[in-house]
Amino acid sequence: MQAPIWLRVALDVPLDGPFDYRSTTPVQAGQRVIVPFGRRQLVGMVLDVVDAPAVDPQLVRDVERVLDDVEPLPADWLRLTGFAAAYYHRPLGEVMLPALPGPLRKPSAYQGKRAGAGPVARLLARRRRADAAPTEAPDARAELAATAPTLNPAQREAVDAIQAETGYAAFLLHGVTGSGKTEVYLHAAAHALTRGRQVLLLVPEINLTPQLQRALVSRLQKMAGEDGVAVLHSGLAESERLAAWLAAVTGRARVVLGTRLSLLTPLPQLGLIVVDEEHDPSYKQQEGLRYSARDLAVWRARDLDIPVVLGSATPSLETWHHAERGQYRRLALPARAVAATPPAMRLLDTRNVRLEQGMAPELLAAIGKRLEQREQVLVFLNRRGYAPVLHCGACGWVSDCTRCSAHLVLHRARAGTVLCCHHCGARERVPHACPDCGNQDLQPMGRGTQRVEEHLAERFPQARIARIDADSTRLKGSAEQLFARVHAGEIDILVGTQMVAKGHDFRNLGLVGVLNADAMLFSQDFRAPERLFAQLMQVAGRAGRHLGGSQVIIQTGYPEQPVYQALLRHDYQGFAAYGLAERRSAGLPPFSFQALLTAESDELALTLGFLEEARALGEQCQDGQTTVMLYDPVPLRVVRVNRVERAQLLVESPHRPALQAFLRAWLAALAGVPSPRRLRWQLEVDPLEI
Numbered sequence: 001m002q003a004p005i006w007l008r009v010a011l012d013v014p015l016d017g018p019f020d021y022r023s024t025t026p027v028q029a030g031q032r033v034i035v036p037f038g039r040r041q042l043v044g045m046v047l048d049v050v051d052a053p054a055v056d057p058q059l060v061r062d063v064e065r066v067l068d069d070v071e072p073l074p075a076d077w078l079r080l081t082g083f084a085a086a087y088y089h090r091p092l093g094e095v096m097l098p099a100l101p102g103p104l105r106k107p108s109a110y111q112g113k114r115a116g117a118g119p120v121a122r123l124l125a126r127r128r129r130a131d132a133a134p135t136e137a138p139d140a141r142a143e144l145a146a147t148a149p150t151l152n153p154a155q156r157e158a159v160d161a162i163q164a165e166t167g168y169a170a171f172l173l174h175g176v177t178g179s180g181k182t183e184v185y186l187h188a189a190a191h192a193l194t195r196g197r198q199v200l201l202l203v204p205e206i207n208l209t210p211q212l213q214r215a216l217v218s219r220l221q222k223m224a225g226e227d228g229v230a231v232l233h234s235g236l237a238e239s240e241r242l243a244a245w246l247a248a249v250t251g252r253a254r255v256v257l258g259t260r261l262s263l264l265t266p267l268p269q270l271g272l273i274v275v276d277e278e279h280d281p282s283y284k285q286q287e288g289l290r291y292s293a294r295d296l297a298v299w300r301a302r303d304l305d306i307p308v309v310l311g312s313a314t315p316s317l318e319t320w321h322h323a324e325r326g327q328y329r330r331l332a333l334p335a336r337a338v339a340a341t342p343p344a345m346r347l348l349d350t351r352n353v354r355l356e357q358g359m360a361p362e363l364l365a366a367i368g369k370r371l372e373q374r375e376q377v378l379v380f381l382n383r384r385g386y387a388p389v390l391h392c393g394a395c396g397w398v399s400d401c402t403r404c405s406a407h408l409v410l411h412r413a414r415a416g417t418v419l420c421c422h423h424c425g426a427r428e429r430v431p432h433a434c435p436d437c438g439n440q441d442l443q444p445m446g447r448g449t450q451r452v453e454e455h456l457a458e459r460f461p462q463a464r465i466a467r468i469d470a471d472s473t474r475l476k477g478s479a480e481q482l483f484a485r486v487h488a489g490e491i492d493i494l495v496g497t498q499m500v501a502k503g504h505d506f507r508n509l510g511l512v513g514v515l516n517a518d519a520m521l522f523s524q525d526f527r528a529p530e531r532l533f534a535q536l537m538q539v540a541g542r543a544g545r546h547l548g549g550s551q552v553i554i555q556t557g558y559p560e561q562p563v564y565q566a567l568l569r570h571d572y573q574g575f576a577a578y579g580l581a582e583r584r585s586a587g588l589p590p591f592s593f594q595a596l597l598t599a600e601s602d603e604l605a606l607t608l609g610f611l612e613e614a615r616a617l618g619e620q621c622q623d624g625q626t627t628v629m630l631y632d633p634v635p636l637r638v639v640r641v642n643r644v645e646r647a648q649l650l651v652e653s654p655h656r657p658a659l660q661a662f663l664r665a666w667l668a669a670l671a672g673v674p675s676p677r678r679l680r681w682q683l684e685v686d687p688l689e690i
């Protein structure tokens with residue numbers, strides 16, 4: 001009889017693991033196995049082959065099947081996911097398995113009638129059939145030389161610096177919108193390809209992938225080969241994602257372009273990582289494994305000893321701080337690559353101005369003038385819907401959600417006007433009279449994109465107006481269609497939320513008007529000014545990319561605020577210096593490290609009670625060395641969502657290792673607390689929103 005092979009396996013279960021199994025066929029770390037777990041069957045990841053199991057060999061169950069349709073995943077991928085699990089304090093299997101495409105982690109994909117084939121074999125068979133069909137010969141790409149501009153000196157310097165590094169180096173590519181960062185990425189990527197390495201390029205949003213994909217394909221395909229560019233994001237169908245993932249893992253794809261989840265793709269020859277718009281909050285996953293793809297990208301580059309490039313016009317203060325301290329190398333692209341003049345910034349003080357539907361006469365006049373000149377106008381307002389609340393002037397009643405501590409937002413829908421909750425999704429009919437006093441004259445208060453659109457249509461009846469927000473782009477492909485109409489010059493005024501701020505290059509945009517920016521300024525989150533600065537710089541960057549004399553008008557009641565003053569001067573560095581000085585004096589990140597324990601139950605007292613207990617346990621875990629500060633538990637800003645009451649407890653330390661050690665001890669202690677039945681809690685490391 002053959003000697004048994006003992007395995008340690010990670011499983012996607014909410015238990016720590018790893019789990020011991022026995023195999024009679026040879027198997028390696030990085031391979032997947034189908035194993036029995038309780039009465040279920042699961043796909044697990046083999047972490048190790050060991051001499052003896054950690055438990056009584058009699059209790060160890062047999063592997064049902066060793067899967068060999070994919071090469072064993074590389075050791076560095078096991079290290080990366082292992083690090084993420086340890087750093088974010090999640091069970092290893094809950095990190096590793098969800099990082100794989102769905103079909104590769106379902107036992108059912110390998111069972112039944114087609115057992116033996118499995119999803120990979122089926123995919124390859126389909127592809128062979130498709131390949132057998134005749135295809136048109138590809139164009140010879142004369143295009144390559146034609147589309148590549150000559151680098152300007154700043155770009156040249158940046159590209160040279162990146163190309164000079166083969167080992168670990170972290171670069172901050174700091175360049176205003178339109179300064180040609182993409183061009184730098186393309187050159188650095190091409191260089192890595194010539195050295196036989198793969199390139200991983202991260203973007204914050206799916207919306208931005210088609211543009212960059214076209215650039216990558218047109219410029220790099222010669223080197224990367226047919227199928228050489230793979231795209232990975234959560235909007236793909238399962239089979240598409242599997243195909244792209246396999247191309248990446250087998251090395252067939254030389255360039256992988258994707259959103260945050262693509263950071264966890266195994267890439268056997270990875271030689272360069274680029275993180276575009278590194279400051280973007282979308283790099284932080286907000287559920288499950290709450291990782292920062294940007295931070296993990298830097299870790300992965302260091303682990304693999306390869307360069308990583310973080311690009312932004314408005315770097316996060318964390319990244320800027322690293323650059324100031326010399327941990328990251330700063331590469332600057334100070335000017336726009338094409339249109340030489342950046343838009344003129346103007347703060348429009350609204351304190352003594354009579355607004356017309358939220359807009360100052362001066363802004364409306366400026367819009368009219370641009371329309372006369374046949375230029376496009378963008379009105380930016382980060383609030384969707386018609387009005388944020390409905391109100392009774394007689395008794396003070398406001399439209400509140402019964403399930404959430406939030407107002408119901410007035411929306412104009414095809415079927416008429418409705419009240420919607422942006423937190424739980426509740427939809428209600430608009431009452432014809434005040435439920436409290438019977439007054440029939442209920443008024444919308446404030447305004448969202450729909451109301452602004454409506455007013456602009458009345459005010460400028462000749463103008464062709466489009467609105468781009470989460471409501472108007474709900475249908476797949478509708479965002480692309482709307483943007484295409486803007487690009488084709490079929491739209492004169494575009495009203496939009498942050499969806500319009502990113503990436504898009506509007507050739508004929510002469511004016512950007514910003515409404516209601518102050519609402520973001522006074523949020524209690526300490527990162528609010530940083531986010532506002534980034535967002536307004538980004539939206540300002542939409543103007544005048546190809547046009548001289550463009551303008552940005554920001555309406556505010558607080559023009560003296562440092563954020564606005566820095567914007568006026570296009571002064572990121574001044575803003576960052578001010579912001580970092582404030583953070584330093586308050587002991588906030590990046591001068592400290594934080595974690596957030598969030599709990600929820602159907603009763604606020606229960607939620608807070610649990611957090612109080614957690615806090616007491618935490619104090620005990622400190623054993624006299626108070627390097628970690630535990631704050632008082634507090635209800636979340638929107639405390640109740642869908643009848644669930646939520647609260648949080650913030651912990652903070654000036655030392656990352658001290659915080660990590662504390663979290664390990666604390667979580668172990670918390671695991672021993674029988675948490676009330678109706679209560680759920682979770683921990684987030686390096687939270688972005690607190």
Ligand code: ADP
Nearest residue numbers: 149150151152177178179180181182183337338
């Ligand atoms: P960013 O990514 O920094 O916002 P892009 O890379 O999109 O900027 O460049 C903005 C525009 O400038 C693009 O249309 C690009 O083709 C053009 N561009 C970039 N570099 C050059 C250059 N060296 N010469 C001419 N045009 C350039």
Ligand code: ZN
Nearest residue numbers: 392395434437
């Ligand atoms: Zn009333």
Ligand code: ZN
Nearest residue numbers: 401404421424
């Ligand atoms: Zn609600």
